[in-house]
Every structure is written in C-alpha cells, then in structure tokens.
Amino acid sequence: MLLHILNRSPATSRVYQQALVSMAPEDRLLLIEDGVQGALPQLVRYFDGLQGRLFALREDLVARGLEGRCEASVQVVDVDGFVALTEEAERTVSWY
Amino acid sequence: MRYAILLLGAPYSCQASHSALRFARALVDRGHRLETVFFYHDGVHNAARLAAPPQDEPHLVDAWVALSTEHGTALQVCIAAALRRGLLDAREAARHGKQGHSVEAPFELTGLGQLVDLGLSCDRLVTFGP
Secondary structure (H helix, E strand, C coil): CEEEEECCCCCCCCHHHHHHHHCCCCCEEEECHHHHHHHCCCCHHHHCCCCCCEEEEHHHHHHCCCCCCCCCCCEEECHHHHHHHHHHCCEEEEEC | CEEEEEECCCCCCCCHHHHHHHHHHHHHHCCCEEEEEEECHHHHHHHCCCCCCCCCCCCHHHHHHHHHHHHCCEEEEEHHHHHCCCCCCHHHHHHCCCCCCCCCCCEEEECHHHHHHHHHHCCEEEEECC
C-alpha cells in the first residue's frame, strides 16, 4: 500500500488526475496544503471511489478556515496522523 | 524507523518548507530518526546563511539548523542546484573566485548520489514539492 500526497486543489490543477490513475486499489490519498480544498463537499466528487482511503491534513484545513467544512467521508488527520500514515505505507509518492 | 525528507520548494515562496519542517518535528516526536533532509531544486535556498526574515516570522534556516543540532539530522544540499543559484560554501567560493560564501555547516554540499543512497538506505523518503 502506498501513500499518495497531493498539495494542489483539484479546482486549480489537474495533477490530481495523475495521482488517481497511479493509485492501486488499496492505496491512500492524503490532501495537504491547498490540496485540502478537495475535501470540501463541492470538490470531493473529484475523488469518487476513494471512500475510506481519502485523508486531509487538519493543520492545513485550520490555516485556511476550512476545519469543520469537510465532507464527512474524508478522514481528517493532524500531522501526527500524517506520520502514522507514512508508517503504515510501504512508500510515499508526492504529487505537486 | 529511519526517515529522510526531500525538499524541493523555495522558502517563503510556497508552503513546502513549512510543511517539511512541521513533518520533521512530528516524526522525531513520534520516536523516529530523521537521518537527512535533502535540499534540491529551489529547496536549496533553505540553506542560505544570510537569510534574514522579519523577526516575527519563522526563520526557516535557523529552524533547520536547530533540528540538526537537536537530532543529529544531516542537512544535505545538491551541489549542482546550489552553485547555479549562488549558494556556495567557503570551499566552492574559493574554487570559483567568489568573495564570501552563502552556505555553512551544518549544511553540506553533496551530490545526487547521496539522494539515491537515502532512497535505498532509509525506511521512508517523503518528498515535499513546490
């Protein structure tokens, strides 16, 4: 299982498409920096099919005033949880 | 676990340096060992000895030095990316006939082979891009 890390909003960059086609069925996706916008109800549709495997970084949500506005299916983790996700994955792949 | 971080983003231009530093602190807090932070592409500007940000803003260069001092983390800078951006240690400055130098220990100028080695020898290599 790989952890994919995306720092771009699907509203402003198409790099999320490359991440999605590269992901294996059990891989996870963590949204960080501007990528956390993808956790909002109006944008989360770009990540259809990732239910249970989609995460967003709490600190970056808070920095953008978006905490508490995420779609319920997105799992919000803090930076400690970010490290835990890297522990559980064999490797990480960053998309930017 | 043994971790390494690859940082590609310039300080104060994008969030990458701040994200990498936050991640670095979190992983040592969880008991992991951060072997090396490797600075590449515009990330080499994190090694600028003369950086003088406003006092009420995070000082990224000092923060990397503190991380290295406290946890023994190596701060490796790609020499090819650094030299073309004006980031030279005393030895390279002398070799190129430049007055003054802009990189000093604990930052060290190294080659890309070190990055390949990190990918092979560490349990995790996490990249922070621009």
